[in-house]
Amino acid sequence: MKTIVVPFDFSSYSLEAVKTAQKLSAKSGAEIICVTVIPSEVDWEKLSEEAKTKYPDLLEQYEEAKELLPGYIRDIAPAKVPILQQIRIGMPHELILRVVEESKADLLVLGAHGKGYTEGNFIGSTLQKVLRKSTCPVLAVKEAMNGNDFKKVAFASNFGPSSKNAFDKIKSLIKVFRTSVHLLYVNTPEHFASSDEIAQSMNSFTHGNEEIVFHQHVFNDKEVENGIIHFTSNHDIAWVVLVSGKRSSSSSYLIGTTETLLYKSKLGVLSVTV
Structure with missing residues (x-):
């Protein structure tokens, strides 16, 4: 196992996924790619730089995540092996699957629920879509798994x-x-x-x-x-x-x-x- 992809949206469940991936990485030596997706229906990656300026809110969220994410991950889930981080804008499930394809990931680890989850609801819609379309195995967790x-x-x-x-x-x-x-x-x-x-x-x-x-x-x-x-x-x-x-x-x-x-x-x- 060489590459593990972990979606991270600052929710508690995504943190449990990161911690689980770290346990897997520590044992297998696999590289961890943490991907944070700023939700938007805009096909951001096909826009020109000029067109992107028409979406100041998305640009602001991107810059904020870019500034906060590295330190946040380091503080809440310290590990000996650095985590590669990507910040994307678009439909979460589509971009998560795109990162899986680009990285040729061996495993996708993600939280059973995402940001904004209310206790008692079913699992997150992003997870449901990812489960149906992922080309690699998907490990979904509610709690961090240990060795x-x-x-x-x-x-x-x-x-x-x-x-x-x-x-x-x-x-x-x-x-x-x-x-x-x-x-x-x-x-x-x-x-x-x-x-x-x-x-x-x-x-x-x-x-x-x-x-x-x-x-x-x-x-x-x-x-x-x-x-x-x-x-x-x-x-x-x-x-x-x-x-x-x-x-x-x-x-x-x-x-x-x-x-x-x-x-x-x-x-x-x-x-x-x-």
Whole structure:
């Protein structure tokens, strides 16, 4: 893992994301790019310098962020490795994804909510849009994760072919922390599978990854989300990996599960799209 992108909007949740990225960077040596987007519907990056002068409010916000951000990050989240900082103007989700593409990021870490969040609301709209379009795995957090949190993870899936492709995208992260991976199939009335079927799928999934410690679990619940929450609570697991694919696919959980877990729990949720 070489590059981690972290959106930062001065909210408490984005600070938790920065702290999480620092823990990942300290272990992996990855570079952190912190991107702050000043929201605007103006396509700022296509404007000429002369045209930009017609938006004095945006220019003022840009200069203010440019002046305050470096010292603010340094004070609230001190770290040995410097954080590269970018300030952009435009639609937040579009520019976050643009930075991911430009930097060829391996991981995007962001807060479950953004600036202006009111307790009790669903997750932020920026996160929802980023989850659906990001080309790299997205780790969404409510609270900062520490090194011990990364020692074990729940990989919740139906363990179809796409799940193995998704695991390949995060294998470097798993290896860095020597994470024990708890394979989790939540058996629900709507999508019931026999123990033999699940074991066969999990054994196929682990084949070729013998250097990683896996544990296999089947957990019965009426709903996938509640099953994941109850399982992780019972096993003292702080984060979960979900495979997000096309909504027509039966081999992976949907992005809606990611959103619901973030809303109902304090779990870190790593969404991997295939």
